[in-house]
Each structure stands twice: as C-alpha cells, then as structure tokens.
Amino acid sequence: MVFEREAETTLACGAQTSFRSRRRRTQRHISPSVRLILRMEYVSPEGLRLDGRRPMEMRQIRAEIGAVSKADGSAIFEMGNTKVIAAVYGPREVQNRSQISNHALVRCEYSMANFSTGDRMRKSKGDRRSTEISLVIRQTMEASILTHLLPRSQIDIYVQVLQADGGTRSACINAATLALADAGIPMRDLVTSCSAGYLNSTSLLDLNYVEDSAGGPDVTLGILPKLDKVTLLQMDSKLPIDILENVMQLAIEGCKAIANYIREILLENTKQLEYRRGV
Amino acid sequence: METKPSSYSTNLVDQLVCPGDVVLDLSSMTNQTIKLGGGLRQDCDSISAMKAGRLSFSKPNKYWVENSQKRYVPHAGDSILGIVVDSRSDNFLVDIKGPAIAFLPVLAFEGGTRRNIPRFEIGTLLYVRVVKANPGMNPELSCTDATGKAAEFGALKDGYMFECTTGLSRRLLSSPTCPVLDALGKKISFEIAVGLNGRVWVNATSPQTTIIVANAIMNSETLSDAQQRIMVEKLLKRIQ
Numbered sequence: 001m002v003f004e005r006e007a008e009t010t011l012a013c014g015a016q017t018s019f020r021s022r023r024r025r026t027q028r029h030i031s032p033s034v035r036l037i038l039r040m041e042y043v044s045p046e047g048l049r050l051d052g053r054r055p056m057e058m059r060q061i062r063a064e065i066g067a068v069s070k071a072d073g074s075a076i077f078e079m080g081n082t083k084v085i086a087a088v089y090g091p092r093e094v095q096n097r098s099q100i101s102n103h104a105l106v107r108c109e110y111s112m113a114n115f116s117t118g119d120r121m122r123k124s125k126g127d128r129r130s131t132e133i134s135l136v137i138r139q140t141m142e143a144s145i146l147t148h149l150l151p152r153s154q155i156d157i158y159v160q161v162l163q164a165d166g167g168t169r170s171a172c173i174n175a176a177t178l179a180l181a182d183a184g185i186p187m188r189d190l191v192t193s194c195s196a197g198y199l200n201s202t203s204l205l206d207l208n209y210v211e212d213s214a215g216g217p218d219v220t221l222g223i224l225p226k227l228d229k230v231t232l233l234q235m236d237s238k239l240p241i242d243i244l245e246n247v248m249q250l251a252i253e254g255c256k257a258i259a260n261y262i263r264e265i266l267l268e269n270t271k272q273l274e275y276r277r278g279v
Numbered sequence: 280m281e282t283k284p285s286s287y288s289t290n291l292v293d294q295l296v297c298p299g300d301v302v303l304d305l306s307s308m309t310n311q312t313i314k315l316g317g318g319l320r321q322d323c324d325s326i327s328a329m330k331a332g333r334l335s336f337s338k339p340n341k342y343w344v345e346n347s348q349k350r351y352v353p354h355a356g357d358s359i360l361g362i363v364v365d366s367r368s369d370n371f372l373v374d375i376k377g378p379a380i381a382f383l384p385v386l387a388f389e390g391g392t393r394r395n396i397p398r399f400e401i402g403t404l405l406y407v408r409v410v411k412a413n414p415g416m417n418p419e420l421s422c423t424d425a426t427g428k429a430a431e432f433g434a435l436k437d438g439y440m441f442e443c444t445t446g447l448s449r450r451l452l453s454s455p456t457c458p459v460l461d462a463l464g465k466k467i468s469f470e471i472a473v474g475l476n477g478r479v480w481v482n483a484t485s486p487q488t489t490i491i492v493a494n495a496i497m498n499s500e501t502l503s504d505a506q507q508r509i510m511v512e513k514l515l516k517r518i519q
Binding site for chain 1: 295298300301327330333347348349379380446500
C-alpha cells in the first residue's frame with residue numbers, strides 16, 4: 001500500500017504537465033495500481049504499441065503439424081516471437097493402475113526450455129508456475145476432449161516453450177489443440193486461446209513480454225469457437241467490470257481469428273494426408 | 280422409416296471437416312434414418328464431427344469421417360498385426376497400438392485345446408482378428424476366422440514389420456488394388472500382411488526386395504496414383 005501511494009505521488013509531481021489532460025480523463029475509472037504503470041508509455045500518441053502493432057492487432061501466427069515423428073500427434077505454434085512445441089501420446093494404457101476410470105485420463109506437462117528466455121535460467125521441473133500452467137492447460141483441453149469415449153485410457157500432452165515472449169499460456173493451448181487433432185482424439189471443438197490486456201487506458205490484444213510484465217490487467221481467454229463457450233478465463237491484476245467486458249470481447253475476437261487459422265492449417269494437413277478411396 | 284435424399288444432407292459430403300463442425304442438421308431431415316460411423320457424434324439436433332478428415336457418405340444412409348491417425352481404435356472384425364508382450368495362463372497379452380492391451384485367449388486357435396497351447400516368445404508378431412471390442416474392457420483377439428479355421432492367421436516368421444498410419448493401411452487393403460502394390464506385384468514377388476492398426480509386414484526371398492517393398496509403401500502415403508507408379512519404377516531400377 002505504501003509503495004502504491006509513493007508511486008502515485010511520483011506520478012503526480014513528475015508527469016504533471018504533460019499528462020495532466022490525459023490523466024483527468026482516465027482517473028475516474030482507474031485504480032491506483034493501474035495508475036502506476038501510466039509512467040511508461042505502452043501506446044504512443046499515434047496509437048502504436050511498443051512493437052509497432054495497433055492495439056487490436058495480433059502478432060503473426062504460424063503453425064505446423066507433425067513436428068515430432070514418434071508422437072501420436074504433434075504441432076508447433078508460433079505467436080510472434082513466442083514459440084511452443086506440443087506432443088500428444090495416446091490414448092494409451094493407463095500407467096498407474098489406481099487411476100483407471102470410465103473416462104480417459106488426461107495428463108499435461110508444461111515446461112520451459114532453459115534457452116527460451118533472455119537470461120538463461122535453470123529452473124527445477126516442478127516449480128509453481130509450470131505446475132499451475134500444466135493444470136490450466138489440462139483443464140482447458142479436458143473440456144473439449146470427449147473423455148467418455150475413451151474409457152480406461154490415458155492421454156499425455158507435453159508442451160514445451162522454445163521461445164518465450166508473452167502469451168505462452170495461450171500459445172501452449174493452441175499448440176495442444178492442434179496436436180490433439182493430429183492424434184485423432186475425439187474432440188467437441190477446437191479450443192483456442194488468446195490474451196488481451198488494458199494499458200494506457202486502451203484495450204490491447206495479444207500482449208507481448210514487455211506489455212505482460214507491465215503489471216497491468218492480463219486476461220487469458222480460452223473458448224470453444226463453434227459452440228461459443230468459454231473454457232478458460234484468467235486475469236492478473238484488477239479491472240473494472242465494464243472494461244473487462246470490452247477486453248474480453250477483444251480476446252474473443254482474437255480467439256476466433258486463431259480458430260480460423262488453426263482450422264485452415266488442420267484442413268491443409270488432412271488434405272495432404274488424405275487419399276482417394278474408390279474415386 | 281422412408282429415406283429420401285435431402286438437399287442439405289449432401290452438402291458437406293466429400294468435404295474436409297474439423298472437430299466441432301456441424302455436419303448435418305437433424306431438424307431439417309425428419310422421417311429419415313441415418314447411420315453414423317467413426318468420427319461423428321450427435322449433439323441434440325445436430326450431427327457434428329469430432330475428428331479432422333473427409334466426410335464420407337455411402338448409400339443409402341451411412342455417414343462417417345475418413346481420417347488417418349497413428350493410433351488404432353479397435354473394432355470387431357478388423358484384421359490386425361499385434362505383438363506379444365506377455366503370456367498368462369489363459370491369455371496372451373498383445374500390443375495392438377490401441378488404447379489398451381488386447382487379450383488373445385490361448386484356446387483361440389484352430390483346434391485349440393488345453394493340451395496344445397502354442398508357445399509364443401515375447402515380441403512375436405501375430406496376424407490376428409479382433410473378436411470383441413467393447414468399451415470398458417480389453418479387446419479380445421482370435422487366431423481363427425469366423426468358421427474356426429486358421430486361415431492365414433497366426434505368427435509371422437522372418438520378414439520385416441514397419442508402422443504406418445491407419446489411413447495408409449486401409450488404402451493398402453482397398454479394392455481395386457492400391458497402385459503401389461499393383462506396380463510392385465507385377466515385377467517382383469513378395470508376401471505382405473497389412474493390419475488395419477497401421478502395421479505392415481513384408482517378406483521376400485532377398486533382404487533387398489523386402490527393403491524396396493517397405494520403402495515403396497512408406498513413400499506412397501502422400502503420392503497420387505500416377506506418382507506412386509513412377510516412384511515404384513524408380514526404386515525397382517536399383518535392384519535390376
């Protein structure tokens with residue numbers, strides 16, 4: 001709390017002249033913690049972000065199916081500089097006999113390559129962050145997999161971040177979806193995920209690392225695009241409810257754009273593999 | 280119930296579909312019976328795909344999604360290649376690339392009695408038939424055909440086994456004969472056993488021929504008919 005107040009005062013004296021008009025406009029609905037990040041300019045007066053994107057612009061996405069030949073299904077998914085590889089094994093025999101049930105057991109393991117971030121860090125395998133993200137990915141994928149069709153079996157999803165530049169959670173979910181579809185696992189719909197944030201009183205789609213570490217609100221959303229259902233909604237920091245709706249709407253648009261792309265890639269891949277039978 | 284061709288129902292046939300795509304709308308096709316095959320599911324009033332592949336239709340009323348994957352989903356009646364992983368007193372445990380280990384009863388052989396139980400080492404390759412594939416229990420295999428005859432089923436000795444996708448193995452078994460096998464068969468003689476679970480076993484008199492056949496089949500996956508014939512010719516030039 002003390003820190004927040006201090007930040008507020010620095011803001012008040014330091015940026016008084018140049019930011020006065022803008023601050024007056026935004027002060028009404030912004031909490032003090034959000035005001036702190038106003039010190040840095042994430043959206044230029046021309047309406048461009050730090051990496052030159054427009055607020056509602058997504059980074060370039062690229063996907064590739066079949067990256068791991070030994071896996072039953074695999075994919076690489078890139079969102080700008082974020083690059084993720086996913087491999088799916090299964091449905092296969094349950095390894096732990098006590099976990100056999102009438103539904104398929106979905107397991108997920110998330111890891112970050114040591115070389116994925118700028119400063120090379122050696123992280124232990126089961127740290128809190130990766131355990132949490134593994135859980136998030138598992139729950140999101142479980143919502144779309146028709147687990148009741150595969151009783152007494154196990155599906156393993158391994159995702160690894162090769163390059164991290166914000167939005168790894170979303171990229172992992174998108175990669176996992178593609179890998180599952182490649183493995184031919186029955187699914188309700190293709191889950192897609194995208195993040196959105198709110199900085200400098202602008203809604204921003206698909207935050208990169210710098211925007212992500214600004215400490216502002218960061219909404220990660222996962223949807224089933226055909227069924228119009230939300231399977232994942234996470235947010236860091238605080239956001240007024242009316243703005244949340246705008247930000248979420250933006251994230252939904254992002255998810256749908258990704259869904260279209262993933263669909264195209266998947267159809268392209270099936271076309272290549274498909275054969276003419278009796279034609 | 281009477282079946283009449285509905286204009287909507289033929290819309291997506293022979294098109295590529297993705298998981299979640301609504302394929303058929305049941306509310307617009309009343310008084311009609313349809314049969315659903317693999318890769319489709321009913322969700323209230325709509326039929327949607329749950330796998331990526333090509334939607335196929337067979338007269339009068341069967342719909343399914345034709346896809347290709349590395350794992351096998353067991354169905355009763357399929358002929359497959361399995362590998363023995365363990366033997367128990369009453370069953371052999373066989374790996375069939377499926378979601379669960381399959382059981383091959385020790386008596387499921389032609390004239391099988393308690394007296395003449397066959398001995399299979401771990402790792403033996405078997406050509407077997409799926410007899411039961413019920414959800415919630417391990418699939419059951421048999422080394423006899425429906426009439427109880429051995430009919431080609433049993434252990435495969437020598438030769439070479441490789442794995443491919445289920446799509447490729449289905450294509451190898453389709454009629455008229457798949458172009459690769461047709462082209463190969465005109466020039467050289469070899470034995471082949473194709474399992475619907477994506478395992479193919481090849482045997483020939485010389486190792487070179489076996490390798491050529493195996494390579495030709497593995498290459499043929501993404502080639503068209505004409506390309507397959509050209510590829511086979513190129514490969515065969517090397518051993519002549």
